[in-house]
Amino acid sequence: MELEKLNDICSQVRRDILRMVHANSSGHPGGSLGCVEYFVSLYFVLLKTKSQFDMNAIDEDVFILSNGHISPVYYSVMARKGFFNLKELSTFRSIDSRLQGHPTPHEGLEGVRIASGSLGQGMSVAIGSAITKKLNNEKNIIYSLHGDGELQEGQNWEAIMYASANKVDNIIATIDYNKKQIDGSTDDVLPMGNLRSKFESFGWKVLEEENGNNIESVISVLNEAKSHLFKNEPIVILLHTEMGNGVDFMMGTHKWHGSAPNDDQLALALSQNKETLGDY
Amino acid sequence: MEYIDTRSGFGDGLLELGRKNPDILALCADLTGSLKMDKFKSEFPDRFFQVGIAEANMMGIAAGMTIGGKIPFTGTFANFSTSRVYDQIRQSIAYSGKNVKICASHSGLTLGEDGATHQVLEDIGMMKMLPGMTVINTCDYNQTRLATIEIAQIFGPVYLRFGRPKVPNFTDPNLPFQIGKGIKLNDGNDVTIICTGHLVWEAINAAKELNNKNVSCDVINIHTIKPLDNQIILDSIKKTKCVVTAEEHMINGGLGDSVAQFCSRNFPVPIEMVGVNDSFGESGKPHELLIKYGLDAKNIVSSVERVISRK
Numbered sequence: 001m002e003l004e005k006l007n008d009i010c011s012q013v014r015r016d017i018l019r020m021v022h023a024n025s026s027g028h029p030g031g032s033l034g035c036v037e038y039f040v041s042l043y044f045v046l047l048k049t050k051s052q053f054d055m056n057a058i059d060e061d062v063f064i065l066s067n068g069h070i071s072p073v074y075y076s077v078m079a080r081k082g083f084f085n086l087k088e089l090s091t092f093r094s095i096d097s098r099l100q101g102h103p104t105p106h107e108g109l110e111g112v113r114i115a116s117g118s119l120g121q122g123m124s125v126a127i128g129s130a131i132t133k134k135l136n137n138e139k140n141i142i143y144s145l146h147g148d149g150e151l152q153e154g155q156n157w158e159a160i161m162y163a164s165a166n167k168v169d170n171i172i173a174t175i176d177y178n179k180k181q182i183d184g185s186t187d188d189v190l191p192m193g194n195l196r197s198k199f200e201s202f203g204w205k206v207l208e209e210e211n212g213n214n215i216e217s218v219i220s221v222l223n224e225a226k227s228h229l230f231k232n233e234p235i236v237i238l239l240h241t242e243m244g245n246g247v248d249f250m251m252g253t254h255k256w257h258g259s260a261p262n263d264d265q266l267a268l269a270l271s272q273n274k275e276t277l278g279d280y
Numbered sequence: 281m282e283y284i285d286t287r288s289g290f291g292d293g294l295l296e297l298g299r300k301n302p303d304i305l306a307l308c309a310d311l312t313g314s315l316k317m318d319k320f321k322s323e324f325p326d327r328f329f330q331v332g333i334a335e336a337n338m339m340g341i342a343a344g345m346t347i348g349g350k351i352p353f354t355g356t357f358a359n360f361s362t363s364r365v366y367d368q369i370r371q372s373i374a375y376s377g378k379n380v381k382i383c384a385s386h387s388g389l390t391l392g393e394d395g396a397t398h399q400v401l402e403d404i405g406m407m408k409m410l411p412g413m414t415v416i417n418t419c420d421y422n423q424t425r426l427a428t429i430e431i432a433q434i435f436g437p438v439y440l441r442f443g444r445p446k447v448p449n450f451t452d453p454n455l456p457f458q459i460g461k462g463i464k465l466n467d468g469n470d471v472t473i474i475c476t477g478h479l480v481w482e483a484i485n486a487a488k489e490l491n492n493k494n495v496s497c498d499v500i501n502i503h504t505i506k507p508l509d510n511q512i513i514l515d516s517i518k519k520t521k522c523v524v525t526a527e528e529h530m531i532n533g534g535l536g537d538s539v540a541q542f543c544s545r546n547f548p549v550p551i552e553m554v555g556v557n558d559s560f561g562e563s564g565k566p567h568e569l570l571i572k573y574g575l576d577a578k579n580i581v582s583s584v585e586r587v588i589s590r591k
Binding site: 058113125127131132133 | 305326327329331332334336337338339340341342343344345346347348349350352367368370371372375376377378
């Protein structure tokens with residue numbers, strides 16, 4: 001797909017995120033906005049999926065979202081890709097919706113294979129899915145996304161240790177490296193030191209991309225990651241992103257992690273992101 | 281009477297199942313010998329996963345393995361199968377509707393000498409509260425072996441609870457194991473004794489002693505605590521008009537709790553509960569512990585006498 005079209009999708013996805021969170025005055029816009037280029041690259045360029053959703057994902061790639069609170073970007077991109085009706089985005093976080101505050105397969109939403117929200121569990125799930133791919137002799141890829149603050153949860157490190165020890169080399173994990181979490185910067189809350197050297201010392205192949213909000217850069221690093229697959233090492237991308245990216249007043253702060261814009265703030269934010277594909 | 285541990289029933293059942301179904305996988309958190317998973321491991325090394333001392337990761341990996349149609353069986357002690365990993369089970373397995381079989385040895389007090397850190401007495405309660413979770417507590421080797429094979433036949437999460445010590449192997453190995461169906465072990469008219477796990481044997485002995493005192497007991501083995509076999513309970517209490525429950529678990533949240541809920545809503549009768557009364561366990565020999573914590577046949581007898589007096 002052409003770069004211009006991908007950027008148009010990004011702009012529209014940002015509008016979707018802002019409008020979804022505003023409509024119910026609830027949700028997590030900051031991390032969602034920061035991960036737009038990752039999701040659009042993944043779903044519109046890299047991820048191999050079938051037209052009909054199949055929970056077992058036979059002969060297709062799998063995406064596992066671990067930091068489930070960024071559900072707005074997940075839902076928007078899946079709807080824009082055609083997993084479910086775009087109109088359903090208007091039900092986000094409302095009663096009787098399949099678009100729960102945090103993603104779940106429990107309500108039968110096409111595209112979601114695991115619940116997330118309670119943090120730190122997705123790495124293990126991604127590894128389990130990767131093992132089954134190997135058992136089934138499938139060459140498909142498991143992609144997963146994790147918050148950087150989420151790495152404070154200990155289960156991640158059990159999983160990270162397991163993956164390298166067992167040569168789980170069909171997985172590309174990405175860390176949304178925005179260095180922010182609810183209470184402030186990750187360095188203020190709980191400094192995590194050098195993530196690259198931590199992953200390397202656990203036996204992972206580490207790639208790092210400074211421009212996580214540039215679609216070309218994201219596609220490029222994901223493609224580079226693919227070139228390292230099936231070489232006895234799990235792969236992680238430290239993807240530097242900006243929380244709140246695309247909305248000037250939401251950037252440079254952790255305050256929009258889990259707060260919704262009011263009417264005026266929404267209007268301002270939307271004015272900075274062109275309607276390209278039509279609002280839902 | 282042959283004495284054999286229920287965990288060997290799990291190990292043998294898992295091996296048989298593995299031979300029949302190539303989708304069966306087994307995961308263990310550094311307790312392969314204790315869980316009797318060695319035979320499966322040696323026969324199916326590619327389908328056995330040693331995760332190390334990392335139970336949370338084990339539950340997550342098991343959940344992920346189901347994507348693609350595998351049926352993972354996790355094996356560790358009951359405490360590390362439940363309370364240590366409750367949130368992982370809740371979100372990644374139960375809420376996500378994953379077909380994971382959580383198999384737990386060393387449940388209750390009778391793991392013995394290791395003491396209270398390992399003696400989880402709340403696991404049935406925790407697991408039965410999870411929507412969609414099937415909860416099974418087996419009473420001997422034969423029943424555990426059959427249950428292990430049978431739980432692969434249903435889709436969805438299952439908690440299978442068994443134990444460490446050698447106990448009498450008394451159930452019929454040819455009796456089909458039916459998930460959600462109680463088993464009548466003795467017919468009587470004066471009281472219904474509803475029992476599960478290791479206390480089934482104690483209940484049988486209590487019924488014999490009571491028979492000598494001219495008290496006849498309906499003895500029902502409930503191996504599936506959720507979903508509960510309401511019909512077999514109702515049919516019995518309509519006849520006997522009183523119930524004693526017996527389990528190696530906290531009274532709060534256990535089988536007795538489920539039976540009391542059912543009775544109070546449908547056919548209120550006096551009920552007494554044999555179980556651990558809001559207390560941690562301690563080190564000791566299995567039978568010493570059953571006696572000290574009031575989980576032996578003698579206490580079932582006195583509970584029966586008390587409940588009959590309340591009719």
